[in-house]
Amino acid sequence: MEGQTKPTRRSKVTSLQDAALLARGALEERPELCLGGLFKQSRPVALVRALLATGADGLHVYSSPGAGYDIDLMIASGAVEQVFIPGVTLENRLCPNFRRAVEAGQVTAHALDALTVVGGLMAAAHGVPFQPVDALRGSDVLKYNPLLREIDCPFSGRRIHAVGPIRPSVTFLHAQEADRWGNLRHLSTMVYADQLMARASDMVIASVDRIVPDEVVLDDPSRVTVPSHYVDAVVEVPYGAHPTASFPNYAMDEKHIDAYADLGDAARTGDRKGLDAYITRHVTGPKSQGDYIEAVGGARHFAWLEAEARNR
Amino acid sequence: MSAAVSPLEQMVVVLARDLADGELGAAGAAALVPMAAIALARELHAPNLTVGGEMFFNPEPGRLYPSMLDDRALGRCEAAETFIELFGHSHHGLDFFFHSGLQHDVYGNINLHHVGGTLHAPKMRGPGAANLSYCHTSTRFYICPTAHTARNFVEKVDFVTIPGHLSGPEAKRAAGLTNEGPRLVVTPRAVLDFDPTTLRMRLKSVHEGNTPEDVQRHTGFDLAISGDVPQTWPPTEEELRVLRQRIDTSGTLRA
Numbered sequence A: 001m002e003g004q005t006k007p008t009r010r011s012k013v014t015s016l017q018d019a020a021l022l023a024r025g026a027l028e029e030r031p032e033l034c035l036g037g038l039f040k041q042s043r044p045v046a047l048v049r050a051l052l053a054t055g056a057d058g059l060h061v062y063s064s065p066g067a068g069y070d071i072d073l074m075i076a077s078g079a080v081e082q083v084f085i086p087g088v089t090l091e092n093r094l095c096p097n098f099r100r101a102v103e104a105g106q107v108t109a110h111a112l113d114a115l116t117v118v119g120g121l122m123a124a125a126h127g128v129p130f131q132p133v134d135a136l137r138g139s140d141v142l143k144y145n146p147l148l149r150e151i152d153c154p155f156s157g158r159r160i161h162a163v164g165p166i167r168p169s170v171t172f173l174h175a176q177e178a179d180r181w182g183n184l185r186h187l188s189t190m191v192y193a194d195q196l197m198a199r200a201s202d203m204v205i206a207s208v209d210r211i212v213p214d215e216v217v218l219d220d221p222s223r224v225t226v227p228s229h230y231v232d233a234v235v236e237v238p239y240g241a242h243p244t245a246s247f248p249n250y251a252m253d254e255k256h257i258d259a260y261a262d263l264g265d266a267a268r269t270g271d272r273k274g275l276d277a278y279i280t281r282h283v284t285g286p287k288s289q290g291d292y293i294e295a296v297g298g299a300r301h302f303a304w305l306e307a308e309a310r311n312r
Numbered sequence B: 001m002s003a004a005v006s007p008l009e010q011m012v013v014v015l016a017r018d019l020a021d022g023e024l025g026a027a028g029a030a031a032l033v034p035m036a037a038i039a040l041a042r043e044l045h046a047p048n049l050t051v052g053g054e055m056f057f058n059p060e061p062g063r064l065y066p067s068m069l070d071d072r073a074l075g076r077c078e079a080a081e082t083f084i085e086l087f088g089h090s091h092h093g094l095d096f097f098f099h100s101g102l103q104h105d106v107y108g109n110i111n112l113h114h115v116g117g118t119l120h121a122p123k124m125r126g127p128g129a130a131n132l133s134y135c136h137t138s139t140r141f142y143i144c145p146t147a148h149t150a151r152n153f154v155e156k157v158d159f160v161t162i163p164g165h166l167s168g169p170e171a172k173r174a175a176g177l178t179n180e181g182p183r184l185v186v187t188p189r190a191v192l193d194f195d196p197t198t199l200r201m202r203l204k205s206v207h208e209g210n211t212p213e214d215v216q217r218h219t220g221f222d223l224a225i226s227g228d229v230p231q232t233w234p235p236t237e238e239e240l241r242v243l244r245q246r247i248d249t250s251g252t253l254r255a
Helices: A016-029 A045-053 A069-076 A096-103 A114-126 A194-200 A214-218 A254-268 A273-284 A289-295 A298-309 B007-017 B032-044 B083-092 B169-174 B212-217 B237-247
Strands: A032-035 A059-063 A080-084 A131-133 A148-152 A159-163 A170-178 A203-211 A233-236 B096-099 B103-105 B114-118 B121-125 B140-143 B182-186 B190-194 B201-206
Touching (some): A045 A273, A069 A080, A096 B121, A114 A131, A114 A159, A170 A194, A194 B083, A254 A273, B032 B237, B201 B212
Parallel strands (some): A032 A059, A203 A233, B096 B140
Antiparallel strands (some): B114 B121
16 A cells, blocks of 8 residues: 555634635525524624624524524624524513514514423434423413424323424534534533534534644543534634633623613614614624724733633 | 611512422522522521522522523532433422513413513513423422512513413413412512412512502502501521621622
């Protein structure tokens, strides 16, 4: 076998722009996007901004049962047609653009619950035609939930619910670390529904705070939360979850989110100037994550968010 | 200990007294008051109470946070889980859980979806809710909004996000809600419970500084007050000391 060289394994590391174009292409085929993390933690916001900068629209957005800033920003940017997220809130206040767009009939917000979304992801991840759910009673959500069916349990004969597979076209995740092959390591306390989404989706793109050497993964394989088998592309994006948190690295930027929400509330009551300027400054304006970091306060600001993450 | 007891501190103490040693429960979405109540119960009479069912076990926050979905609040905890385990907990149920919403009605039903209009043409769209199961798979739950007005306590909610007692015993049975459901409604003004026969809300006690007439005026349905309404037992010296010195070290409940 003289002269034959060992073939090389393909790195999954890509740029933010290329990742966004990859996602855009898949979403044009089928617009079902899923976002990892939960409320203000580990949300793939840099990937969301990059996708918005490509002009994506008509999206159907899923998430773990709770989302806030990112879905609101996507709606403010006109990218969303339908929301399949049970709880949409900034926690300390309502999501202004979500509220405005749903009240104006521009966006459909389905009435759902956590078990429907998690169950649908479970069915897709496990490769089974549906997931039984037997803990939903009495809520008006059951009258409207578009993803549930009533079935007879083949064992007890009781009426229970079933949810079909939720198979996102693209899932965006944010983790703290990955190697170049796309093995993800969540160092935060919770992993949310990220592992389920990774197994349920056609395409998975992850942002990470940093790419680590292969040895870091090989020395501690039980620390890998999402094996590279499920991951199609990984992007190193410093502060890629901002303004949400990436614990233990940096805390959520509550002041930034509040200031954004004030602009959203102004838009809701008729003055969209501030919100449009916000989108230009943070979404369509920055040419790189470096530009974004400068736009939101630079190194000193992030040093403060890093210190805040250690402040327990 | 000289500072006056705040309405939120009074709420925390009432809720803590109702949690028992050895139970399993979680705080829910608006976690400030429930988490303080759980922590106070664990300190005073329920050292074996387990916090679980929301993807983490037994957190030890250094101070109170408005949301428990924050690693600063739960970064020190005994174990973490994922939504897969939450799916199981939701079916198995907990001993107790907490809820609050945009509207609460006379049967303890809670609305988080819309006020006015319809679901898909709402006058005001709310946040919705993630977990709709703990309210009936758990042994019981508590309603503890941090405001009590005639606008958020209404005769009938516009949308039942979280079922309480629906429209009474018959409806509850028909819907298969076999557990207790909402046990107490604890607000900044008063403690309310449910008539065991009709399952309608009634006034149980008023916090210091409130009269039954005040509470009725700030409630959008008839509380059917008859006879004397007792005053809520104020915090004991010990409850207040432990709450302020070991749990709410930053004074969030008094802000």
